[in-house]
Amino acid sequence: MRRPLPVVGDLLAFQSDRLRFVAAMQREHGDVARFRLGPFPVWQLAHPDLVRQVLVTDAAGFRKGMVLQRARVVLGDGLLTAEGDVHRQHRDLVQPAFHSRRITGYASVMTGRATAVASSWAPREPLDVHAATVRMTLETAGTTLLGTSVDVGVVEGALADLLSAYKLAFLPFSDKLQALPVGPLRRLQRGRRRLHGLVDGVVADRVASGRDGGDLLSALVLGSGDGRLSSPELRDEATTLLLAGHETTANTLAFALHLLAVHPSVQASVYDEVSGVGELAPSDLDRLPLCRAVVSETLRLYPPSWMMGRQALVPHQVGEQVIEPGDLVVLPQWVVHHDERWWPQPFTFDPARWLAGSGDRPRWAFFPFGAGLRRCIGEGFAWTEAVLGLATILRHWRLRPVPGRPLRLDPLITLRPRGGLWLIPEPR
Numbered sequence: 001m002r003r004p005l006p007v008v009g010d011l012l013a014f015q016s017d018r019l020r021f022v023a024a025m026q027r028e029h030g031d032v033a034r035f036r037l038g039p040f041p042v043w044q045l046a047h048p049d050l051v052r053q054v055l056v057t058d059a060a061g062f063r064k065g066m067v068l069q070r071a072r073v074v075l076g077d078g079l080l081t082a083e084g085d086v087h088r089q090h091r092d093l094v095q096p097a098f099h100s101r102r103i104t105g106y107a108s109v110m111t112g113r114a115t116a117v118a119s120s121w122a123p124r125e126p127l128d129v130h131a132a133t134v135r136m137t138l139e140t141a142g143t144t145l146l147g148t149s150v151d152v153g154v155v156e157g158a159l160a161d162l163l164s165a166y167k168l169a170f171l172p173f174s175d176k177l178q179a180l181p182v183g184p185l186r187r188l189q190r191g192r193r194r195l196h197g198l199v200d201g202v203v204a205d206r207v208a209s210g211r212d213g214g215d216l217l218s219a220l221v222l223g224s225g226d227g228r229l230s231s232p233e234l235r236d237e238a239t240t241l242l243l244a245g246h247e248t249t250a251n252t253l254a255f256a257l258h259l260l261a262v263h264p265s266v267q268a269s270v271y272d273e274v275s276g277v278g279e280l281a282p283s284d285l286d287r288l289p290l291c292r293a294v295v296s297e298t299l300r301l302y303p304p305s306w307m308m309g310r311q312a313l314v315p316h317q318v319g320e321q322v323i324e325p326g327d328l329v330v331l332p333q334w335v336v337h338h339d340e341r342w343w344p345q346p347f348t349f350d351p352a353r354w355l356a357g358s359g360d361r362p363r364w365a366f367f368p369f370g371a372g373l374r375r376c377i378g379e380g381f382a383w384t385e386a387v388l389g390l391a392t393i394l395r396h397w398r399l400r401p402v403p404g405r406p407l408r409l410d411p412l413i414t415l416r417p418r419g420g421l422w423l424i425p426e427p428r
């Protein structure tokens, strides 16, 4: 067992290189490792059976971890952060908007935005594809979820402000610190104000007009009976969906384009596949098996949710050890998705491993969307947007890397490229 520093524990080592830290934990201490972040004892559980135990079988004995608890200051009782009965009630209300029939209806917006963004690229000019995919998914989320075009600059600025406070989540008394007018905390407050200002306006407008735009917000505003949400509840849900519903998919698309740029022969095979399909529609997802495999392999290698957190509410037995109430638990996709027990040559980009079936790999060796009752509600939406977006872009462009600008990773709440993700688009 490690002997952490007083007060900060392993926080400095964790913050200086988070991906290396969680990988070293498993290498040095195995599937169950214990360390300390600030005042909190943390258990890292890095085995598919333990993922199932925490997220599925024993899920009722845990609440969300420290980062999402702190995110309540911005997301309130939205789906990602709500707990217990409030979560169940809101999930029931929001779920119908993610029915596959509704997603089929959103698909034309997805391909439309992908086409518009890809059409704006200049041939042979280095391009930050991450900035481009963020714009694309944010515009799609604004239209399909809120029924309006959102100000991309406002949401991106607010998101940057919010992420700057990520590193403070594990500090002692971080819940009390949030109100202080200093540094990143001031940015946190500013991000919250900007985001709430934007979303409050959209919600107030929709409540006043009662208009049904066929989007998610309409479904929630027009919901009837006891299930109807108050304006602050609508604001929390809309803010959550806007933030949770764009950046993760944008990162997946940007990472996928990077992987194809550095593996030109796979890119050529994907082009052959997409050019054989006419007008793209959601029903084409089954006719694009290689595109799907590329997205799966991207989610494995660069999982946007690279580590999930929980806090124990009751004691849990894990092998010989007991997790006490109040202890934090982390489930690192980054580690489990790169474990050679389940993934031969784990750091190699090999979409073919998804075309041959899953073999005897354990079910929870791959959990980019979480698991159990709190599993991502937007998974079907994300698959449709990522596969159609990838196919649309690759029809227009061949991408190649920019010499001297390698991919660098920034693991904050999500895993994103640091300093953008730069590629050169060549016209087809």
Ligand code: HEM
Pocket (backbone or CB within 6 Å): 064, 079, 080, 081, 091, 240, 241, 244, 245, 246, 248, 249, 252, 303, 304, 305, 308, 309, 367, 368, 369, 370, 371, 373, 374, 375, 376, 377, 378, 379, 381, 382
């Ligand atoms: C590649 C894209 C995506 C990834 C990797 C991803 C990942 C995840 C993960 C891991 C969780 C579980 C968090 C936890 O249990 O603590 C989650 C929850 C959630 N996601 Fe996603 N997500 C993606 C796309 C989306 C999209 C497109 C939307 C909405 C349009 C969305 C909305 C949500 C919401 C609302 C929750 C909370 C669900 C609940 O607790 O009931 N996500 N996501």
